[in-house]
Amino acid sequence: MDKEYKIAVFGLGYVGLPLAVAFSEHFDVVGFDINSDRISSLNKSIDTNGDIEFKKKSSLSFTNEIKEIKGANIYIITVPTPVTIDNDPDLSIIESTSAMVSRLLQKDDIVIYESTVYPGVTEDICVPILEKGSSLKYNIDFFCGYSPERISPGADNYTLENVVKITSGSTSQIAKIVDDLYSKIITAGTYMASSIKVAEAAKVVENTQRDVNIALMNELAMMFEKMDVNTSQVLDAARTKWNFLDFRPGLVGGHCIGVDPYYLLYKSEKSGYRPNLLHSSRQINNSVAGFIVEKTIGLMLESDKIIENSNILILGYTFKENCADTRNSKIKDISHELNSLNCRVKIFDPYILPTNNNNFISNPFEHEIKYDAIIVAVAHNQFLSYTIDDFKKISNKELILLDIKGIYKESTWKL
Numbered sequence: 001m002d003k004e005y006k007i008a009v010f011g012l013g014y015v016g017l018p019l020a021v022a023f024s025e026h027f028d029v030v031g032f033d034i035n036s037d038r039i040s041s042l043n044k045s046i047d048t049n050g051d052i053e054f055k056k057k058s059s060l061s062f063t064n065e066i067k068e069i070k071g072a073n074i075y076i077i078t079v080p081t082p083v084t085i086d087n088d089p090d091l092s093i094i095e096s097t098s099a100m101v102s103r104l105l106q107k108d109d110i111v112i113y114e115s116t117v118y119p120g121v122t123e124d125i126c127v128p129i130l131e132k133g134s135s136l137k138y139n140i141d142f143f144c145g146y147s148p149e150r151i152s153p154g155a156d157n158y159t160l161e162n163v164v165k166i167t168s169g170s171t172s173q174i175a176k177i178v179d180d181l182y183s184k185i186i187t188a189g190t191y192m193a194s195s196i197k198v199a200e201a202a203k204v205v206e207n208t209q210r211d212v213n214i215a216l217m218n219e220l221a222m223m224f225e226k227m228d229v230n231t232s233q234v235l236d237a238a239r240t241k242w243n244f245l246d247f248r249p250g251l252v253g254g255h256c257i258g259v260d261p262y263y264l265l266y267k268s269e270k271s272g273y274r275p276n277l278l279h280s281s282r283q284i285n286n287s288v289a290g291f292i293v294e295k296t297i298g299l300m301l302e303s304d305k306i307i308e309n310s311n312i313l314i315l316g317y318t319f320k321e322n323c324a325d326t327r328n329s330k331i332k333d334i335s336h337e338l339n340s341l342n343c344r345v346k347i348f349d350p351y352i353l354p355t356n357n358n359n360f361i362s363n364p365f366e367h368e369i370k371y372d373a374i375i376v377a378v379a380h381n382q383f384l385s386y387t388i389d390d391f392k393k394i395s396n397k398e399l400i401l402l403d404i405k406g407i408y409k410e411s412t413w414k415l
Contacts, residue, residue: 005181006030008072008104010097012038012062014325015114015149016078018052018160022185024060030069031062039064050324050351051153066100074181075101078114078149080255082327087262087282089118091125098126102133105142110169112145112178116260118267119201122146123170138170145169145178146196148203153323165190168199207260208278213247214257215281218288221249221415225295232406232414249415250404251292251330251377252285253319258328289333292415296373296402297341299412303398305372308342311396313364313371316378317349321405324351331377335359346371350382370396379405 005027009020012033020031033039041048042062045055056062063069079093094115101111111130113122127138136142147167152158165186169175179192193199221231231249238244252258261278268275297307319329326332331347338345346361346369354360361367374391376383388410392399403411 003073005074006072007074007076008032008069008101010075010077010101011079011115012042013078013080014049014051014153015151016076017042017047017049017054018151019076019078019114019185020060020062021052021054022160024057026184027074028059029061030072031060032064032066032069033062034064036064049153066104069104072104073106073109075104075109075111076114077101077111081115081117081259081263082255083259083262089263089266091117091121094121094126095129098129099133102130105130105134105136107136107141108143110143110145110174110177112147114147114149116148116203116256116263117200118204118263119197120267122196122200143170143174144196145174146199147178147182148199153320153325155322161186162188164188166193166199166202167191168193168196170196201264204260204264207256208264210247211252211257211261211285212277212281213245214250214252215284217247217249218252218291219284222291230414248406249288251288251319253328253330254325255319255327258285258319258330286330288415289330290337292334292375292402292404293337293341295413296338296375296400299400299402300373303400305397305400310343310372311369312338312343312345313369313374313394314345314347315349315364315374315376315383316380317347317360318351318378318380321379322381326352334375334377349378350380364394365390367394370394372396373400373402375402375404376407376411377404379407383407 007023007027007029009016009029009031012031016031020029023029039062077097079097081094082090084090113126122144127144131138145168147165150163151160165182167179167182167190169178175192179190182190193202224231224234239246261282265275265278300307300310314331314335317329317331318324318326335345335347346359348361348364352360354362371394384407391401401411403414406414
């Protein structure tokens with residue numbers, strides 16, 4: 001890479017911030033986000049997401065003013081790509097960001113997308129927006145790349161630097177430039193895909209595969225529940241075979257597994273093929289929250305506990321352990337269903353502050369409330385130290401403990 005690069009990163013969440021910090025070790029980097037509070041914190045070297053610790057240096061700046069982005073020639077877009085209420089891809093943020101970047105583009109600039117999309121979004125949707133706003137021609141005046149994010153919030157073993165990075169470019173020369181660029185910061189190495197569409201497809205496939213496998217485990221759990229067979233014991237036994245895939249039943253939320261399959265489903269159906277397995281997997285995984293609520297109510301009735309106005313404690317609300325990310329958390333569905341049955345639900349999550357506008361509480365062991373049922377929904381490290389005696393002290397009469405993550409030796413029920 002003979003050219004001197006200046007990088008602008010759009011979107012400073014779990015993906016964009018680590019990327020900006022890492023690249024600032026080698027290049028001048030400006031990070032852009034529309035959230036002014038976020039920018040204020042980052043300029044003080046504070047990540048309010050609690051994801052990384054960093055010390056802001058002279059090569060790194062943050063702004064929410066587009067006019068302050070000057071001289072950049074590499075634009076990396078890491079904005080969210082959620083789904084709508086109907087589970088269709090919501091590309092509005094990536095489209096508006098592309099329009100914003102288009103007004104900054106100069107000849108020979110490169111725009112790299114990291115946001116999760118279905119195959120074709122970069123070149124069929126984003127490129128025309130870039131062309132229109134810049135009056136430049138794709139692969140003549142400017143170029144594109146795609147390098148899907150693989151960061152796992154809260155997982156120290158799977159940070160930006162130590163996970164292999166897929167790269168791609170709109171021409172063979174640009175692909176090499178993009179790959180070289182990321183090779184500067186990815187110690188685990190890079191994998192250059194043959195095209196942007198292949199890289200886009202790989203991203204949605206890797207999470208769709210997990211969705212399908214977890215759906216199988218969830219369906220097995222529901223089946224074995226009817227047979228009065230312990231699912232955890234079944235999986236422990238099956239796991240002794242050398243080629244058994246070690247997936248477990250559970251709630252499927254977050255910004256990857258709970259979203260990516262819908263992008264692939266959408267594109268597949270638009271292309272004329274309905275993927276029945278993917279549809280079924282999504283349906284099964286979306287039904288788990290209701291299954292847990294049904295089991296909770298059943299256990300309470302077996303213990304002659306009155307459902308209406310009962311006190312139920314949910315431990316954990318984030319979509320996974322040891323992070324503050326609540327995107328697409330299925331625990332919200334559990335809480336909503338219990339509230340609809342006139343249960344009084346309290347939630348404790350060490351990563352979420354209680355306010356007057358939510359039903360979150362501080363340490364439940366310091367409250368006077370006695371709970372008719374306790375649902376441990378997330379395996380936060382803090383929860384691992386809790387004992388059955390701790391739970392009995394805050395229980396109303398007989399302890400009903402639903403251990404969704406299987407983190408305790410003793411419990412009333414495990415998923």
